[in-house]
Amino acid sequence: MNALFDLDDISVRYGDHTAVDGVSLQLRRDRITAIIGPNGCGKSTLLRAVARLQAPSVGRVTLDDQDVSNIPPRVYARRVAVLPQAPTAPESLTVADLVARGRDPHRRWWDGWSQADEDAVRESLAQTGLMDLAERPLESLSGGQRQRAWIALALAQRTDALLLDEPTTYLDIAHQLDVLDTVQNLHHERGLTVIMVLHDLSLAARYADEIVAIRDGRVVAAGNAHEVMTPDVLREVFDVDCRVLLDDDTGRPLVVPGVSLIGRKMTGPDRSTPEATHVR
Amino acid sequence: MIVIAAVIVSIALLAVVSLGVGEYPISPGRVVATLLGGGDPREALVVHNLRLPRTSLALVAGAALAVAGAVTQTTARNALASPDLLGVTAGAGAGAVAAIVFGGAGGEAIGGLLSLGAPVSALAGGLLAAAVVGVLLRIGGGRGLRPVLLGVAVSAFFSSLTSWMLVEASLDDVERATAWLTGSLSGRGWTEVLTVSITLAAASALLVPVARGLAALQLGPDTARALGTPIPLTVGTLLGASVLLTSVTVSAVGPIGFVALVAPHLASLASRTPRPPLIVSGLFGALILLASDLAARTVIPSFTVPTGAVTALVGAPFLVWLLVRSTRTP
Numbered sequence: 001m002n003a004l005f006d007l008d009d010i011s012v013r014y015g016d017h018t019a020v021d022g023v024s025l026q027l028r029r030d031r032i033t034a035i036i037g038p039n040g041c042g043k044s045t046l047l048r049a050v051a052r053l054q055a056p057s058v059g060r061v062t063l064d065d066q067d068v069s070n071i072p073p074r075v076y077a078r079r080v081a082v083l084p085q086a087p088t089a090p091e092s093l094t095v096a097d098l099v100a101r102g103r104d105p106h107r108r109w110w111d112g113w114s115q116a117d118e119d120a121v122r123e124s125l126a127q128t129g130l131m132d133l134a135e136r137p138l139e140s141l142s143g144g145q146r147q148r149a150w151i152a153l154a155l156a157q158r159t160d161a162l163l164l165d166e167p168t169t170y171l172d173i174a175h176q177l178d179v180l181d182t183v184q185n186l187h188h189e190r191g192l193t194v195i196m197v198l199h200d201l202s203l204a205a206r207y208a209d210e211i212v213a214i215r216d217g218r219v220v221a222a223g224n225a226h227e228v229m230t231p232d233v234l235r236e237v238f239d240v241d242c243r244v245l246l247d248d249d250t251g252r253p254l255v256v257p258g259v260s261l262i263g264r265k266m267t268g269p270d271r272s273t274p275e276a277t278h279v280r
Numbered sequence: 281m282i283v284i285a286a287v288i289v290s291i292a293l294l295a296v297v298s299l300g301v302g303e304y305p306i307s308p309g310r311v312v313a314t315l316l317g318g319g320d321p322r323e324a325l326v327v328h329n330l331r332l333p334r335t336s337l338a339l340v341a342g343a344a345l346a347v348a349g350a351v352t353q354t355t356a357r358n359a360l361a362s363p364d365l366l367g368v369t370a371g372a373g374a375g376a377v378a379a380i381v382f383g384g385a386g387g388e389a390i391g392g393l394l395s396l397g398a399p400v401s402a403l404a405g406g407l408l409a410a411a412v413v414g415v416l417l418r419i420g421g422g423r424g425l426r427p428v429l430l431g432v433a434v435s436a437f438f439s440s441l442t443s444w445m446l447v448e449a450s451l452d453d454v455e456r457a458t459a460w461l462t463g464s465l466s467g468r469g470w471t472e473v474l475t476v477s478i479t480l481a482a483a484s485a486l487l488v489p490v491a492r493g494l495a496a497l498q499l500g501p502d503t504a505r506a507l508g509t510p511i512p513l514t515v516g517t518l519l520g521a522s523v524l525l526t527s528v529t530v531s532a533v534g535p536i537g538f539v540a541l542v543a544p545h546l547a548s549l550a551s552r553t554p555r556p557p558l559i560v561s562g563l564f565g566a567l568i569l570l571a572s573d574l575a576a577r578t579v580i581p582s583f584t585v586p587t588g589a590v591t592a593l594v595g596a597p598f599l600v601w602l603l604v605r606s607t608r609t610p
Contacts, residue, residue, distance in 0.1 A: 053502050077508030084502035090357070090554040093498075097554070104496055105508035109489045157507070 004029040004161060004193055005050055005068075010059030011217075012045050019045040020056070021217035027210075029160075032187050032194040034208035036201060038238050042217040043197045044085060044165050050195065051082040051163045077105035081154035085165040085197075089138050095149045096134040099124055102156025124155035127189070128182055144175030148182055155186065162186070164196035168203065176200070180207050201238075205229050205253045213237045229253035235261065283550045287563040291339070291570060298338075298574045299331045333469050338573045338587075339566040340476045341465070341533045342543070344483070346565020348525040349540025350547065350556040351487065354494050355518045359602055360428045362541040363526040367409045367434030372527035373461060373535045374438040374445070375405020380457045381449040399475055399531040406527030409434050410519065425603070463534035463588020465573050472532040479528040483521040487558065490517045498555050536588040538595020539565050539572075545598075568594075 003026035012020040019042040027033055027050070037043045048054035050061055052068050061068045068076065081102075089098060102124065103117040125131050128148040138146055147167055154162055164183070168176040184207055186192050198204045204211055204225075211228040213221045214237070221233045234242045234255065241258040299315075300306040304326050306314070313319050314327045349362040363369055379401035416430050442461070446454050459467070493514035496504040505511055526540065543565035544556035551560050572590040579585065 051506065053505055073505065073510050074508035077506065082502075082506035084500070084506065087503050088500055090498045092552070093554040098499075101496055101499065101507060104492060107492070109492055153503075154506075 002029045003027060006062045008060050010049055010056040010061060012049055012054060013057045018217055020049065023219055025212060025219055025222060027195055029193050030191055031209040032207055033210040033212065034204035035197045035212045035214060036204045037214035041214045043214045046214065047163060047165050047197050052076060074105045077157060079159055080161045080163060081157040081159040082163045083150050083154050083165065083167060086169055087150055091139065092137045094135055094137055095130055098138060098149055099152045099156050102153045105157055120156050120158055124152040127155060127186060128152040143171045144178040147179045151182060161193040166197050166199060176203060201255045205255055225253055229255060283560060284563065287567055291567050294570050294574060295335050298335050298570060299327050301578055302331065333473055334465050336473045337465055337468050337533065338570045340473060340480055341529045342539055342565040342569025343562035344476055344480045344525045344529040345539040346543030346561045347558055348522040350544035350558055350561035351518050351522040353544050354555045355497055355515060356427065357498060358427055363522060364537045364540050365428050366413050366431040367438060368406045368523055368526050369530055369535045369537065370435035370438035371409025372402040372406035372530040374442045376402040376531045377442045377445050377457050381445045381453050399528045402531035403524060403527040406523045409438060410523045460534045462586035463536035464586045465533055466584060476529055476532050479525060483525045486517055486521040490514045494518060534588060536591055538591045539568050542595050542598050543568055
């Protein structure tokens with residue numbers, strides 16, 4: 001199996017709280033992988049452990065068989081770009097200045113601004129459709145444009161992999177689609193490996209090739225979208241009875257939420273619900 | 281670039297005025313002539329020996345304080361996080377007073393101690409205060425007004441330590457220490473200018489390699505780390521340089537407040553940049569301290585107001601404005 005990241009029995013604890021509890025997982029190269037799960041399930045913590053923003057208490061994460069904690073920060077930043085959840089920028093920072101920071105991993109402190117840096121920034125701006133907004137301050141942009149600017153920052157790092165922590169938080173549906181379409185295009189055009197935490201099931205089903213479902217810090221199911229997006233898995237992960245249909249246009253699963261089981265007596269699965277129904 | 285040129289021209293003009301003002305007034309034209317090697321012996325004595333050290337000290341001390349302020353504010357991502365508000369200045373002050381009180385037996389020995397013992401002792405005090413604030417912020421988080429409140433507490437602690445030492449001290453030492461504690465540029469000489477200049481050069485050498493990390497840190501610690509910034513090393517170097525600058529400057533000119541707070545804001549406003557550029561901040565700091573010192577010497581001709589009092593008079597309203605603004609925006 002062509003794994004980029006290999007997670008070997010990792011746990012992350014904060015004091016008494018165990019956010020990630022013994023996860024072993026392979027994250028595949030050249031795929032869009034979505035990590036899903038209810039609030040507080042540890043999905044962001046898991047991503048942060050992969051992104052080296054949080055050291056696991058136990059276990060190790062390897063990138064191409066190399067322990068990530070042994071990779072120097074700048075070297076890692078040239079291979080993997082990370083976009084944290086809800087990042088903040090100082091007032092009046094322009095899009096171009098933000099994206100230029102993406103060249104930091106490629107420049108020693110004595111290096112000037114090279115043509116290669118300029119090209120990388122322009123290409124990143126072009127691929128995220130921000131060429132015309134380059135000189136605008138970040139706060140004057142819409143939520144979706146702003147998120148694209150952060151993605152452009154990550155692109156300017158020229159990495160093979162992009163990790164995104166809830167890139168659609170606080171965005172309305174049009175901007176959510178805008179951002180994820182951008183990510184998907186980049187995946188197709190640049191062969192970028194994408195690993196992202198998403199809280200929206202329908203978006204995960206629509207954009208991700210691979211899905212990892214997490215609950216209480218453990219992996220409940222991992223596999224391609226069709227394997228993971230099943231009523232049984234979704235009930236186990238989210239406490240929601242769903243129907244899963246098949247979208248004939250995209251060939252992707254389509255989740256239709258039914259009844260929330262939170263606060264109710266758990267009942268056995270409703271056998272009358274078919275596993276997948278074709279709709280048109 | 282235009283901003284830098286404008287500030288440098290203002291500094292030059294003010295410096296010439298400052299060198300001419302005093303009990304023996306010299307016209308700006310004569311000041312320039314004297315500086316260029318002309319002028320009669322009396323003018324040369326007044327300008328070179330009496331006033332040039334003071335003016336030079338205002339410039340280097342102002343620059344040092346401002347650079348320290350710009351570095352801390354940017355690193356902490358908090359417009360209010362300047363060394364004087366965080367208690368570093370009070371810590372360095374207590375350290376310097378300790379050197380004066382416990383180090384010298386009064387009289388002649390003090391001169392030598394002030395040039396060597398006080399900076400080192402001030403640095404120890406500054407580092408201690410910074411460490412205390414750092415640990416407390418790490419425990420409780422450091423957004424919004426918290427750092428300032430902690431700074432008030434830490435400052436109060438070190439101020440009371442200073443008062444206690446003054447009670448214990450001999451009368452000579454007390455007089456010397458109190459004069460120094462008001463923050464003044466009078467009675468200083470080339471030794472202090474040299475001490476602060478060397479510190480400024482050393483701190484700049486430390487800051488150059490990590491300056492780019494400063495830009496990354498402004499995007500938040502997570503993003504900075506994601507961009508390959510070695511966080512502990514970068515933050516340690518930045519804050520270390522800032523404490524070094526503040527402490528040694530305080531040991532030379534006393535706890536002059538608000539320059540570190542105000543200058544970076546002016547620099548960032550004037551250059552229209554999202555963070556205070558270090559060089560422009562330094563220039564603004566030099567300009568502010570020079571102007572404050574000039575005001576201190578000229579506003580009441582018969583009586584020299586301590587320079588620290590002038591910067592506080594101008595800086596305190598600015599702090600109030602920042603506080604009002606920071607409580608309005610989340």
